[in-house]
Amino acid sequence: MATRPTKAGATSMDPSASDAALTERVAWLARVTRGASEFADSEDDFARRMEIHSIFVDGETVEAWESGARPITAAVLQAYETVLGFPSGRLTGPCTAFSRLLVGHGLEPPRVLPAPEARRELDRLADLIRNGFPTGRDWMSLAHLITQPEGAMLPGFLEREWLYQLIDEMSRSTGEPYLTRTEALSRLMGHELQAQRLVALVRDRVHEAGAQAIVDVLAVWGAGRDLASVDAAIALLVEDDEAVRAGAGAALVGRMYAGSFPAWQQQRLKAALELLSTRAPASLSSEEITLGTHLAPELGIELAKSAGRSVSAPGSDEAPPIEAFLRTVSQQVDLDADPVLADLLREAFGSPAPAYRTRATLMIAASPMAPVVARVCLALHRDHTDAALSRGAGLMVGNLATHLTQEDLLELLALKEPRRSAHALVGLAHSYGVPDHIDLEPYILEPQISRQALYAAGMSQHPVLARLDQIAETPAAVRQTARWWIDHGGRVWDSEPA
Numbered sequence: 001m002a003t004r005p006t007k008a009g010a011t012s013m014d015p016s017a018s019d020a021a022l023t024e025r026v027a028w029l030a031r032v033t034r035g036a037s038e039f040a041d042s043e044d045d046f047a048r049r050m051e052i053h054s055i056f057v058d059g060e061t062v063e064a065w066e067s068g069a070r071p072i073t074a075a076v077l078q079a080y081e082t083v084l085g086f087p088s089g090r091l092t093g094p095c096t097a098f099s100r101l102l103v104g105h106g107l108e109p110p111r112v113l114p115a116p117e118a119r120r121e122l123d124r125l126a127d128l129i130r131n132g133f134p135t136g137r138d139w140m141s142l143a144h145l146i147t148q149p150e151g152a153m154l155p156g157f158l159e160r161e162w163l164y165q166l167i168d169e170m171s172r173s174t175g176e177p178y179l180t181r182t183e184a185l186s187r188l189m190g191h192e193l194q195a196q197r198l199v200a201l202v203r204d205r206v207h208e209a210g211a212q213a214i215v216d217v218l219a220v221w222g223a224g225r226d227l228a229s230v231d232a233a234i235a236l237l238v239e240d241d242e243a244v245r246a247g248a249g250a251a252l253v254g255r256m257y258a259g260s261f262p263a264w265q266q267q268r269l270k271a272a273l274e275l276l277s278t279r280a281p282a283s284l285s286s287e288e289i290t291l292g293t294h295l296a297p298e299l300g301i302e303l304a305k306s307a308g309r310s311v312s313a314p315g316s317d318e319a320p321p322i323e324a325f326l327r328t329v330s331q332q333v334d335l336d337a338d339p340v341l342a343d344l345l346r347e348a349f350g351s352p353a354p355a356y357r358t359r360a361t362l363m364i365a366a367s368p369m370a371p372v373v374a375r376v377c378l379a380l381h382r383d384h385t386d387a388a389l390s391r392g393a394g395l396m397v398g399n400l401a402t403h404l405t406q407e408d409l410l411e412l413l414a415l416k417e418p419r420r421s422a423h424a425l426v427g428l429a430h431s432y433g434v435p436d437h438i439d440l441e442p443y444i445l446e447p448q449i450s451r452q453a454l455y456a457a458g459m460s461q462h463p464v465l466a467r468l469d470q471i472a473e474t475p476a477a478v479r480q481t482a483r484w485w486i487d488h489g490g491r492v493w494d495s496e497p498a
Contacts (some may be wrong), residue, residue: 018102023068026095026107027369028340030080031066033091036368037084046083053079064388074108087495088178089136094363095114099180100186100223101359104258111144118145135494136173136180139166143184147191159231163188163201166182167220171205171213172459174430174493175402179362180494182216186223195226203232206244210480212455215354218247222254222355230255230265237272241285243451249287250354256294257353259285270295271304279305290352321388322350328380341369349392361399374400381423394423401427410438418448425456433460433491440464441471444478454478458485 001111039046043059050057055076064070075094092107097105123140128134134142142162145152154162170181188194202221206214218236221229229251236248251268255261261269273292276284293300296470326345328334335342341364348360363404364373377400380393401409403429412424421443428434434456443453457464458481468474468482 018308022099022102023346024340025098025363026072026077027066027068029095029363030072030077031090032367032369033080033084034062034066034085041081047187049083050079053082055079074106077107087176089180089494090366093136093176093179093183094359096183097359098363100183101257101355105190106183106187108140110148112148114144117387118148118152121145129165130211134169136177136184137494139169139181139184140187142166143187143249146194147187160197160201163194163197167198167201167205167217169492170220170490171217171470172488172490174399175362175365177492177494178216182220185220189224189226189229191219192226195224195229198224199226199232201231203236206236206247208484210482210484212243212451212458212481212484213239215247215250218244219250219254219355221251222258224255227262227265229262230261234269234272235267237269237288238275238279242285245283246285246287249285249291253287253290253294253353254355257356258290266295270299273299275395277303277306282308286352287354293352321386321392324348324386324389325349325380325392329373329376332376338369341367345373348396357395358399361396365400365403370400370403374403376414378404378408382420383413391419394420397423398426398430401431404431406432406435410435413438418446422449422452422489425452429456429459429491434462436463438462441467444468445471445473450478454481454485458488459491461485461490 034040034046039049043062047057047059047062061070065072065076074092074096077095081088081091090239096107101106108178112230125134125138125145128138129142135378146154146159157471163189166181166184170178172184173181188255189198199245205211205217211350218233221233223278224230233248233251236244237252239248248461269291273288273295276288284303289300289303289307289309292303326342326349329335329345333341335345344360344364346409347356347366349357351357351360374397377393377396381397383391385392397404406428409424409427409431413421413428415421425434425443434440440453440457440462444450444457444464446453456462465482465486469481
């Protein structure tokens with residue numbers, strides 16, 4: 001059963017509430033994007049333009065879609081993208097991602113092709129994958145083919161090779177390419193046989209020498225319904241690697257929110273968390289504390305105290321950083337007049353579930369409100385003295401970076417404060433890339449931000465990667481990660497970058 005975080009960070013188990021929330025958010029994104037276009041004043045003109053894409057409706061239907069009175073399908077959203085001149089996935093990507101979170105399946109219904117058509121489509125996809133140029137939509141098509149009844153049967157070695165490539169591309173993508181590949185993997189995780197294969201492939205992938213983007217890879221398990229991925233994630237919680245633990249925690253939070261977590265596995269999880277609280281209390285992550293809170297409020301408080309974090313009483317609505325954040329945004333945008341945006345901002349800034357934070361931020365990023373929100377986040381992160389408020393805004397900067405300038409991010413990096421440099425590096429990795437003339441070596445050799453600096457270098461295919469082998473003081477782990485990025489390549493695009 002799908003769930004939805006509430007204001008206080010609890011969850012609603014009412015599926016009708018989740019359906020309503022999805023319809024509301026999809027309608028909002030369609031409404032505000034058309035409202036910022038040349039068709040803002042005429043639903044009828046927009047409806048006539050959609051006829052080119054074989055969608056025959058009138059202005060009243062457009063109004064019904066955008067008010068939430070009538071659900072919007074994936075085909076309609078794709079037509080919106082084309083008419084408004086957006087790249088494929090700009091609207092469908094975030095809406096499909098929220099559909100997966102809120103109601104347990106993608107926005108696009110399962111597609112079943114007759115055998116001859118399925119064969120032709122598989123041949124097309126094989127040619128694309130073999131030449132290394134599949135898009136997120138192509139990967140989604142493959143997921144449909146494999147999971148449909150009597151789906152495409154591939155030789156075992158080829159299926160493993162293709163699924164590995166999909167996992168790898170997802171881990172090196174952002175924005176629409178990231179969301180469409182994540183949806184393909186989520187669809188596969190809902191299929192019993194494919195879930196088994198993805199559990200094994202993901203486990204191997206995150207343990208590769210020097211591998212990065214581990215959190216996103218492991219979080220894919222959160223879309224499954226199987227028991228094996230939960231067991232595997234619990235086992236990884238007690239590993240020493242912080243990124244592995246964070247990814248396992250993200251997957252488990254996803255499963256906990258989806259309500260697919262039997263009691264006996266909850267007991268195993270509780271035992272693992274209690275072990276962590278005694279063995280390495282200072283390293284407890286926010287995901288692990290969230291899991292403890294969902295198992296038992298008193299356990300969450302105990303874990304937070306062990307980690308030296310401040311805690312609120314169970315059920316408390318107090319969240320000062322979130323409220324301060326919303327007050328700051330409301331100085332630029334009338335949030336009282338836009339409750340959907342207010343809800344998205346609340347989730348993007350403070351949801352205890354990583355998937356909700358990312359999806360909410362990416363939906364905002366697809367909207368006309370993104371430039372304003374991005375600049376507010378940048379200012380709060382750069383200038384505010386409250387550590388929690390600055391950190392929350394900084395996390396959002398990474399997924400809103402395309403709505404800032406490269407100069408904005410380079411100025412943030414130039415402050416040479418580790419906390420701010422880390423978010424500047426992630427923002428550059430997700431937008432313009434790090435220019436070749438920027439010396440990344442000092443950042444890579446700074447332990448506090450080495451991980452983010454290597455990620456930015458790898459996504460940008462920065463020349464520093466090749467130089468690291470020649471630096472005597474380069475730690476072995478850093479050298480391994482540089483080699484991993486050289487072998488795997490940089491950021492994945494579905495079209496040529498602007």
